[in-house]
Amino acid sequence: MSKIEGLSGFPEYLPNQQLYFNHLKELIASSFESAGYCPMETPAVEKITTLLSKGGIDQEVYAVHRYQDKSEKTEAELALRFDLTVPLARYVAQHYSSLVFPFRRYQIAPVWRGERAQAGRYRQFYQCDIDIIGEEQLSLEHDLEVLMVLKKTLLALELKNFSIALNHKAVLMGFLHSLGITQEQMIGNVLRIIDKKNKISRETLRTELTVYVNTIQMQSIDALLDLQGNNESLIEYLQHIASGHELLMHGLAELQRLLELAQLFGCADVLKIDLTLARGLAYYTGIIFETTLGDYPQLGSVASGGRYDNLAEKFSKKRLPGIGMSIGLSRLFAALVANQQKTQHASPAIALIAIQERAALGTYIQLANQLREEGLKIELYLEHKKLVQQFKYADKKKIPFIITANQQELDANIWVLRNLTLHQESRVPLPDLVLRLTS
Amino acid sequence: MSKIEGLSGFPEYLPNQQLYFNHLKELIASSFESAGYCPMETPAVEKITTLLSKGGIDQEVYAVHRYQDKSEKTEAELALRFDLTVPLARYVAQHYSSLVFPFRRYQIAPVWRGERAQAGRYRQFYQCDIDIIGEEQLSLEHDLEVLMVLKKTLLALELKNFSIALNHKAVLMGFLHSLGITQEQMIGNVLRIIDKKNKISRETLRTELTVYVNTIQMQSIDALLDLQGNNESLIEYLQHIASGHELLMHGLAELQRLLELAQLFGCADVLKIDLTLARGLAYYTGIIFETTLGDYPQLGSVASGGRYDNLAEKFSKKRLPGIGMSIGLSRLFAALVANQQKTQHASPAIALIAIQERAALGTYIQLANQLREEGLKIELYLEHKKLVQQFKYADKKKIPFIITANQQELDANIWVLRNLTLHQESRVPLPDLVLRLTS
Numbered sequence: 001m002s003k004i005e006g007l008s009g010f011p012e013y014l015p016n017q018q019l020y021f022n023h024l025k026e027l028i029a030s031s032f033e034s035a036g037y038c039p040m041e042t043p044a045v046e047k048i049t050t051l052l053s054k055g056g057i058d059q060e061v062y063a064v065h066r067y068q069d070k071s072e073k074t075e076a077e078l079a080l081r082f083d084l085t086v087p088l089a090r091y092v093a094q095h096y097s098s099l100v101f102p103f104r105r106y107q108i109a110p111v112w113r114g115e116r117a118q119a120g121r122y123r124q125f126y127q128c129d130i131d132i133i134g135e136e137q138l139s140l141e142h143d144l145e146v147l148m149v150l151k152k153t154l155l156a157l158e159l160k161n162f163s164i165a166l167n168h169k170a171v172l173m174g175f176l177h178s179l180g181i182t183q184e185q186m187i188g189n190v191l192r193i194i195d196k197k198n199k200i201s202r203e204t205l206r207t208e209l210t211v212y213v214n215t216i217q218m219q220s221i222d223a224l225l226d227l228q229g230n231n232e233s234l235i236e237y238l239q240h241i242a243s244g245h246e247l248l249m250h251g252l253a254e255l256q257r258l259l260e261l262a263q264l265f266g267c268a269d270v271l272k273i274d275l276t277l278a279r280g281l282a283y284y285t286g287i288i289f290e291t292t293l294g295d296y297p298q299l300g301s302v303a304s305g306g307r308y309d310n311l312a313e314k315f316s317k318k319r320l321p322g323i324g325m326s327i328g329l330s331r332l333f334a335a336l337v338a339n340q341q342k343t344q345h346a347s348p349a350i351a352l353i354a355i356q357e358r359a360a361l362g363t364y365i366q367l368a369n370q371l372r373e374e375g376l377k378i379e380l381y382l383e384h385k386k387l388v389q390q391f392k393y394a395d396k397k398k399i400p401f402i403i404t405a406n407q408q409e410l411d412a413n414i415w416v417l418r419n420l421t422l423h424q425e426s427r428v429p430l431p432d433l434v435l436r437l438t439s
Numbered sequence: 440m441s442k443i444e445g446l447s448g449f450p451e452y453l454p455n456q457q458l459y460f461n462h463l464k465e466l467i468a469s470s471f472e473s474a475g476y477c478p479m480e481t482p483a484v485e486k487i488t489t490l491l492s493k494g495g496i497d498q499e500v501y502a503v504h505r506y507q508d509k510s511e512k513t514e515a516e517l518a519l520r521f522d523l524t525v526p527l528a529r530y531v532a533q534h535y536s537s538l539v540f541p542f543r544r545y546q547i548a549p550v551w552r553g554e555r556a557q558a559g560r561y562r563q564f565y566q567c568d569i570d571i572i573g574e575e576q577l578s579l580e581h582d583l584e585v586l587m588v589l590k591k592t593l594l595a596l597e598l599k600n601f602s603i604a605l606n607h608k609a610v611l612m613g614f615l616h617s618l619g620i621t622q623e624q625m626i627g628n629v630l631r632i633i634d635k636k637n638k639i640s641r642e643t644l645r646t647e648l649t650v651y652v653n654t655i656q657m658q659s660i661d662a663l664l665d666l667q668g669n670n671e672s673l674i675e676y677l678q679h680i681a682s683g684h685e686l687l688m689h690g691l692a693e694l695q696r697l698l699e700l701a702q703l704f705g706c707a708d709v710l711k712i713d714l715t716l717a718r719g720l721a722y723y724t725g726i727i728f729e730t731t732l733g734d735y736p737q738l739g740s741v742a743s744g745g746r747y748d749n750l751a752e753k754f755s756k757k758r759l760p761g762i763g764m765s766i767g768l769s770r771l772f773a774a775l776v777a778n779q780q781k782t783q784h785a786s787p788a789i790a791l792i793a794i795q796e797r798a799a800l801g802t803y804i805q806l807a808n809q810l811r812e813e814g815l816k817i818e819l820y821l822e823h824k825k826l827v828q829q830f831k832y833a834d835k836k837k838i839p840f841i842i843t844a845n846q847q848e849l850d851a852n853i854w855v856l857r858n859l860t861l862h863q864e865s866r867v868p869l870p871d872l873v874l875r876l877t878s
Contacts, residue, residue, distance in 0.1 A: 036818030
């Protein structure tokens, strides 16, 4: 007999948790579709050459090969996707002529990374991505649509206390240019250190920076890191230092325009400029953003994204600019599930029909069918057990209602509806039953 | 630049097809949940030892290993699941003490098989499974519930012309016993040949059978294969030959009881006894069934299942009997998609809001939000393009409606609603807009 244990890093849920997970997935999908994003599903595997073309992540890729092809193993052709962006790039390049642009797609799906297992690190986890891909540079309104969809999605998940940190690559690069830091590799080194600002002490950060910057540059970076204030005051600060620095002026202008548009798109309240936000700048070319939850700061960013100039440069001669974001559902779920009342039900059913008179089984089945046709989810208890055991079953699964009837009640077309939450019982005819269960 | 081509055997859909695929998936999930089946999701990978414990299928298993662990490759620990039954068995054994029995679960998910690619054979394909697992032998009513859910699910998919071929292991085995074929391996050989009855000619079948059966036995098997008639006449036939043969009597009694229950469960009309149906008899212990579509006979069985005595014998000392079935969605989809009108839309949106007055962008966004709050899926066109190009975009994606307004109409709170299917245009105030789009 094989020993059974869970696979470390591959989360799997009990029925009550899975119901809640699916509920969240549906809320997210519904929010994405509400704004016209089209579902996409790519195979779990891609060619290994496709995946490794992005570089940097090959340490974590799970290669896939047919078990019987032992001899072919050194040339595994396939691998599990490690994100949803590379498959999107491959998909758009491959199906380019069949797609209509701007192309809005979402994908909610697991990805796999062969990380060494550790707390909070998954080897299989869900990402929920939206992207808008253009055939030409997309207008700034698209950035705001993505941010608006992100805001609405988090609200749909009943997360209220969140903020989206926003920066613009041109602002950050322009700032460094204005300090005289213009050499590409130098910029990369400095930004990599600034990006760690929440993970290391300011002292360590300064020590690391001194390798690349002089004292005057350090003072300016320090000042930027110390900046407090609302969006208006940060814009003012930029206006103050931008004069004469073309890239910074450009970034500032876009940032200002984005904040204006944010008013129209109704998401100005959650956008918080963070001039030191420095994520994924090798890939992103316009705005970048990260989302943190006030109630779950330990999660770090639960949704992030940005604007890019060229999605599929590895796969297509076409320049495909776009903007996108990704919500990390698995990590979010792990935090939410601990605090949710909604995870108690171990059945999707709102009611269990208990069979009190075995000889009248057909009548109970008929009731189940009638209620199901009203869109209600109904379990029928089909084991030949006493009523008390049927009740126990409903109770264990936390099914909210039990419906049953004895022969006398069946003859009178009356059903007994028992509310297991309120411990109330009432005798009602069929039409009232539907009303009571749907209200 | 990497050359981009689809992976053979790994289907991937364009937006219009994906929308239809998801629609079918949702109909199936909704039908399963309607009867109280709980969603389950297991990781895509299992331990390779878990998967190979079923035996027989190791030729097709896709092994998974971290790409960097080149030296560990000979001991790949993980593999992609090849069906949803082995993961269910592992799940129930692992989480036994946290589950409530009878345990009804469904899983709609891809599985992977490293078959040599050929037409109609997928390497990644969807299965849609329901099972009811008991802690003790489940009553026969459960068999009928599964068949009823299958029937309702196919009806939900708008498949009307289908029939479910039904047999019982005890009937088939009892029949062979009655012919004096009682030795286990002999029975296996004979059934394996009978199972091929729709794939090989009767002559070939006879030739293969003569290795194992004598002339008198062959005549009886021939007679069984030739049997025509409705369920009643087949039951009569069995009554005629069963006398004195215990196993056959038992199977006949169960089959009769099942047909009685089928009346109560409303699925007697689609059940068609097939006394030579001989699928998966090494695993199944009670009823077995297969479903064929009258309009798509070339698909073979699109849904099959049966009753088993011991789901998880490899993983648990507990005897876990149950009944289940699996719908092969990917194959079904390939047939359905060719004939469907529903696959024309390349957006989930019912309407595109076209921006006629850029300066009034906020008003169009507000409209989008109002309509989305009514549950409508709405795309906003955000590129700075002429109206005619915005219309072309909607037309290419086959979005049913366009909504727009010029400044004068905006001032008068009037929207222009254009039905792209009927080529009709009307000018309506907001409340009517909602009505027109939801009706």
